[in-house]
Amino acid sequence: VNSDILESLAERLDRAMMEAREIERLTLAYPGLTLADAYLIQDAGIRKRILRGEKQIGFKMGLTSKAKQEQMNLRSPIYGVLTHQMEIQPKTPFSLHGKIHPKVEPEIAFILEKDIHGKVSFEEALEACSGVVPALEILDSRFLNFKYFSLPDVVADNCSSAYFLISDQILNPKDIDFSHLKMMLEINGKIVHEAYSNEISGHPLHSLVQLCEMLHDRDLILPKGSIVLAGAATQAVSLEEGMKVRLLVEKLGEVSFTLPPASK
Ligand code: OOG
Ligand code: MG
Numbered sequence: 001v002n003s004d005i006l007e008s009l010a011e012r013l014d015r016a017m018m019e020a021r022e023i024e025r026l027t028l029a030y031p032g033l034t035l036a037d038a039y040l041i042q043d044a045g046i047r048k049r050i051l052r053g054e055k056q057i058g059f060k061m062g063l064t065s066k067a068k069q070e071q072m073n074l075r076s077p078i079y080g081v082l083t084h085q086m087e088i089q090p091k092t093p094f095s096l097h098g099k100i101h102p103k104v105e106p107e108i109a110f111i112l113e114k115d116i117h118g119k120v121s122f123e124e125a126l127e128a129c130s131g132v133v134p135a136l137e138i139l140d141s142r143f144l145n146f147k148y149f150s151l152p153d154v155v156a157d158n159c160s161s162a163y164f165l166i167s168d169q170i171l172n173p174k175d176i177d178f179s180h181l182k183m184m185l186e187i188n189g190k191i192v193h194e195a196y197s198n199e200i201s202g203h204p205l206h207s208l209v210q211l212c213e214m215l216h217d218r219d220l221i222l223p224k225g226s227i228v229l230a231g232a233a234t235q236a237v238s239l240e241e242g243m244k245v246r247l248l249v250e251k252l253g254e255v256s257f258t259l260p261p262a263s264k
Helices: 003-019 035-051 066-072 122-128 151-156 204-217
Strands: 056-062 078-083 103-112 129-139 161-166 182-187 190-196 227-229 244-249 253-258
Touching: 003 035, 003 151, 035 078, 035 151, 056 204, 078 151, 078 161, 078 204, 103 161, 103 182, 103 204, 103 244, 122 129, 122 204, 129 204, 129 244, 129 253, 161 253, 204 227
Parallel strands: 056 227
Antiparallel strands: 056 078, 103 129, 103 227, 129 161, 182 190, 182 244, 244 253
16 A cells, blocks of 8 residues: 555544544555554554654553453554553543543553663563553544454554553562562442453563564664553453543552543
8 A cells, every 4th residue: 555545544543533533444445454554554643643742652562462352353462652642640630522432441551761672582671661550541443333353454543542541659670570460450449350460461571572573673662761551451341421440450559540420
């Protein structure tokens, strides 16, 4: 697919996001769209956001657990870009206004204190991390009914990313064994999904190793200061007005937000 078309598809997705409007998946009109094309569309979409003043602050890995792969019926890990505008700050009100069909999912995030160039071992990845935290990701696919059926569609759509928040209690990953921690997603005080951290890529740090590989394959690096979401441990849950969402991760702590009630 030629570069003018890739640019126009990025434009289409960007507008859908800005106008909170669902669109047909791209592979319906362009069945030949490759994964490489999709990352170029994602790049073009991020460029638009940067031109509007957003800053790139990290990456998200997606489809790193069996639960997510089964929910979305896709089998391969993918990555997207996080900008500062996607980060929900603890005190800033957050509502469903301007979202299409948002869902929330439980994750673990890392904070990088060193650049990572190229492929790294598990130990090198750990060495480059200064923080590990519970995180919630809010997805909002721009595609009709949150359905896309193919990796190129979801990658082009920056892997459905919309918002995320991380706990303000940041622990040093070198001090804790976070390979097998219980993660509980609570909605309105009730646990709706539970999983162990090893369900994320076998070990959440493997998501980081894998991200470095994927970036390296595209001649990119993982810059220091980046926040990296390792991918959800369980299925995502649709958000509704008034919901209180909390993730508890054994040893790591918790992160939560509450949506305003429906206005009458
Ligand atoms: C794709 C993004 C997947 C994760 O954590 O697995 C993802 C989607 O579910 O629409 O963010
Ligand atoms: Mg996610």
